[in-house]
Amino acid sequence: MAAITRRLGHLFLAAILVAGLGMPTAWAGDADILVLGRISDDPSTHYEQLKPLLDYVVPRMAEVGIREGRILMAKDPQQMASYLRRERVDWVTETAGSAAMLAERADARPLLVTERDGESRYHSVFFARTDSGITDIEALQGLRIAFQRSTSTSAYFIPAGQLLRSGAELEILMSPLDTVSSDALAYLFARSELNIATWVHKGLVDVGVMSNLDWENPRRMPAAFKQDMRLIGRSEEFPRALELVRKDLDPKVRTRLREVLLSAADDPQASAALHEFFGTTRFLPVDEEARRELAEVQALVRLVREKVE
Structure with missing residues (x-):
């Protein structure tokens, strides 16, 4: 007691x-x-x-x-x-x-x-469905990307910063159903890595991002989803x-x-x-x-x- x-x-x-x-x-x-x-x-x-x-x-x-x-x-x-x-x-x-x-x-x-x-160190990875036709992160205008939350290092700050450096224009969406500008990369917060994996797998978004450690964790990236995914980019170590x-x-x-x-x-x-x-x-x-x-x-x-x- x-x-x-x-x-x-x-x-x-x-x-x-x-x-x-x-x-x-x-x-x-x-x-x-x-x-x-x-x-x-x-x-x-x-x-x-x-x-x-x-x-x-x-x-x-x-x-x-x-x-x-x-x-x-x-x-x-x-x-x-x-x-x-x-x-x-x-x-x-x-x-x-x-x-x-x-x-x-x-x-x-x-x-x-x-x-x-x-x-002691890790990095962010970008991924998409293998059948999406997306092979890199150089031209994602008009597409949707899922981050985790606005405080995440590996699943927001690092990948978002990398995309901005490459010239991408990011605009936030309230829902995956919202219209995306043809000259912008739209983003949403999925709140968890499992949600990110699920949204990409179901086609609600085109690209997802998480740490390489989460990518290798079947609780965050289920094997049934991973077999349909390809890595399309990564960040530096931090x-x-x-x-x-x-x-x-x-x-x-x-x-x-x-x-x-x-x-x-x-x-x-x-x-x-x-x-x-x-x-x-x-x-x-x-x-x-x-x-x-x-x-x-x-x-x-x-x-x-x-x-x-």
């Missing part, structure tokens, strides 16, 4: 925070509290994924004055950027697209690359996810947090917490290649925001 009560308390707290009802004033700027943030449309699930790693990290930060950990979720990048600027969040875990926006809007600093399920910190975080806290996360993969006590943390297998330094890739993601996100949003 006590376990159920604690879980309900966690879920209630997560719901309050993500709803934007604010956080206790005492959190802001408290030197002994480490606040972990996440942009979320599912706060109860994400809270349970974040809490074990935070509980692992906090005791190992005692030498730099950290005594407690808290979680604060935001409904969108704008809200999270505000939290970072106001020093209400210290550490954020996000995908590359959201990380790029937080770096631009709040000067958040990349701390580490996050490897999930053994993959980081799977990143850990960021606010720009003015105490350097001693930043350094110790980096040390704890880097060594977590070698600590058996961290194994379960890493697994819960979105399938994380280890954290890696932000090397020059990762910085170059993140800069490219930033450029594509900026292009999409300027030309489409």
